[in-house]
Amino acid sequence: MSAHELIPAADAIPVAWGWLYFLLILTFVLHLLFMNVMLGSAIMAFIHDLRGKNTAVSRDISTKLPYTIAFTINLGVAPFLFLQVLYGQFIYTSSVLMAGYWLSAVGLLILLYYSAYIYDFRFDKMPGSRTFFIGLSVILGLIVAFLFVNNMTLMLRPETWSEYFANRSGTILNLGDPMLWPRYLHFIVASVAVAGLFQALMAKLRPALPDREKRIDQGMKWFTYATVLQIIIGFWFLISLPKEVMLSFMGASGLNTTIFLLGLAAAVFSLAFGFTRRVWPTTATIAATIVLMALMRDLVRVEFLRPYFHPSDLKLIPQYSPMIVFFIALVLGLGLVAYMLNLAAKTGKEG
Numbered sequence: 001m002s003a004h005e006l007i008p009a010a011d012a013i014p015v016a017w018g019w020l021y022f023l024l025i026l027t028f029v030l031h032l033l034f035m036n037v038m039l040g041s042a043i044m045a046f047i048h049d050l051r052g053k054n055t056a057v058s059r060d061i062s063t064k065l066p067y068t069i070a071f072t073i074n075l076g077v078a079p080f081l082f083l084q085v086l087y088g089q090f091i092y093t094s095s096v097l098m099a100g101y102w103l104s105a106v107g108l109l110i111l112l113y114y115s116a117y118i119y120d121f122r123f124d125k126m127p128g129s130r131t132f133f134i135g136l137s138v139i140l141g142l143i144v145a146f147l148f149v150n151n152m153t154l155m156l157r158p159e160t161w162s163e164y165f166a167n168r169s170g171t172i173l174n175l176g177d178p179m180l181w182p183r184y185l186h187f188i189v190a191s192v193a194v195a196g197l198f199q200a201l202m203a204k205l206r207p208a209l210p211d212r213e214k215r216i217d218q219g220m221k222w223f224t225y226a227t228v229l230q231i232i233i234g235f236w237f238l239i240s241l242p243k244e245v246m247l248s249f250m251g252a253s254g255l256n257t258t259i260f261l262l263g264l265a266a267a268v269f270s271l272a273f274g275f276t277r278r279v280w281p282t283t284a285t286i287a288a289t290i291v292l293m294a295l296m297r298d299l300v301r302v303e304f305l306r307p308y309f310h311p312s313d314l315k316l317i318p319q320y321s322p323m324i325v326f327f328i329a330l331v332l333g334l335g336l337v338a339y340m341l342n343l344a345a346k347t348g349k350e351g
Contacts, residue, residue, distance in 0.1 A: 003146040003158040008089040015320035019309040020086055021298075029077035029294050031072065033282055036290075038068035039141045039188070040195025042116070044222060046138045046304075049131040057199065057215065058134075062120040065137070067344070069113055071337075086311045087155065087301070096157035099170030102151060105144050112140040132143075140189065151175050151182045155305035182237035194290075196222025197274075197282060204279045216279060223282065231267060245303040249296070256299050263292035270349045 045061040048054040083091055092112055114247050118126075119133040126133075152173040154160070174180055200219025203212050238246060249260040262290060270285035302310065 001176055003161070006093070006161045006322075008093065010089050010309070010314055011085075012315040012317045013085060014317060016129060016316065017086065017314055017336050019323060021311060024079055024082035024086060025291075025294055025298065027075065027082060029291055030080055032290060032294060033077040033194070034068055034071040034075055036191040036194035037074045037198045037205065038065065038191075038233050038250075039138075039145065040191035040193070041065060041068065041198065042134060042138045042141060042201070043188075043192055043314075044195055046134045047142050048133070049134060054218070056211065057218070059123055060199075060202070062116075062123045062134075064121055065116045068115070069116055071111060086314070087305070087309075088250075090155040090158070090309075091151070091307065093158075093161060094151050094344045096170065096313075097161060097172040098147070098150060099172065101147050101171065105147050108140050108144050110309060112137050112144070115140070144184050145187060146184055149180065149187065153177050153180055155182065156301060158308060179237060179240040182233055184238050186230060189226050189233055193223050193226035193230055194286065196220065196224075196226060197279075198285060201281050201283055217277065220277045220279070220282070222276055223286075224271060227271050227274060231271070234267075241300065242304075245300060248299075256303070259292055259296050259299060263289060263296055266292055285294075 006249040041061045044064060045065075048058045072282065115133045115137040119130055119137065122133075123130055150173050154172070154177075157174065160174070160176075195220045198219070200216045200223065203209055203215035203219060206212060222249060238249065240328065244252075248256045251257055266285050266289040270282050270289055273282040
């Protein structure tokens with residue numbers, strides 16, 4: 001059976017695919033920012049606790065971790081829904097193929113959330129066991145991230161879906177894909193870099209912090225060292241791609257090559273600013289890097305699926321009211337979130 005025969009028929013869309021693509025990238029970038037801060041900060045706190053140092057940093061992370069987990073999960077819903085609208089016939093199929101693992105992500109996230117809350121609320125009362133709880137949160141976060149990367153790569157490989165006829169238990173993983181591990185590690189190391197920058201930025205915004213300069217210095221060290229490693233892994237990820245996909249980012253496609261070069265330049269600038277401990281320029285360039293890398297990630301998906309499908313192939317049945325309602329809800333929701341964060345910050349200062 002050919003790969004084309006394994007791909008289900010696509011559903012119609014209510015608005016032009018470009019709008020849905022824009023919303024996919026926008027919401028994914030928002031999700032990615034919080035996911036990086038959440039997972040990277042947890043990894044930093046776990047390492048600090050294992051070494052028995054920087055308790056003040058770990059305590060700060062413990063108070064923010066439940067917030068960042070909540071934002072990561074909630075902001076992850078929208079991009080996944082837009083992904084389903086644009087690539088539903090691929091993501092649904094890959095989710096079914098690994099359904100046993102995929103469905104377990106819900107339970108794993110609940111356990112991660114509980115463990116993070118215990119780490120926060122019992123930080124001083126349970127000094128002997130708090131390392132266990134933050135370690136558990138990190139391990140569960142790494143497992144969930146691995147499942148997501150498996151699904152996002154499995155959806156790109158319709159030629160491997162025939163394995164279902166030999167294994168219908170919902171336990172198929174994409175372990176034979178050369179890009180699986182570099183893609184996974186690229187995201188994990190990126191989270192540590194962004195979390196380090198986040199810690200430096202939080203210290204920068206608190207002039208009265210007693211060890212402010214030390215916090216900034218340590219945060220920028222986490223950022224720069226992780227970014228160096230991330231760039232190395234990024235090149236591993238690039239060369240792990242199929243030849244035709246890789247070449248599209250090396251001159252074969254003007255758009256893909258431009259996005260790649262801009263992303264690489266932004267990463268290099270952020271690294272240069274990071275080494276000189278310039279927090280605000282680093283923040284600006286890393287934000288640009290994240291947007292460009294999100295675009296590049298989606299362009300990789302487009303290139304993989306080019307033989308089978310492109311979002312422009314989707315049938316359009318106009319129905320614009322749901323999109324208008326979504327934009328209104330998005331603006332109001334972000335406003336409420338900003339208001340609640342402001343209240344939480346004031347409460348923390350009063351406490």
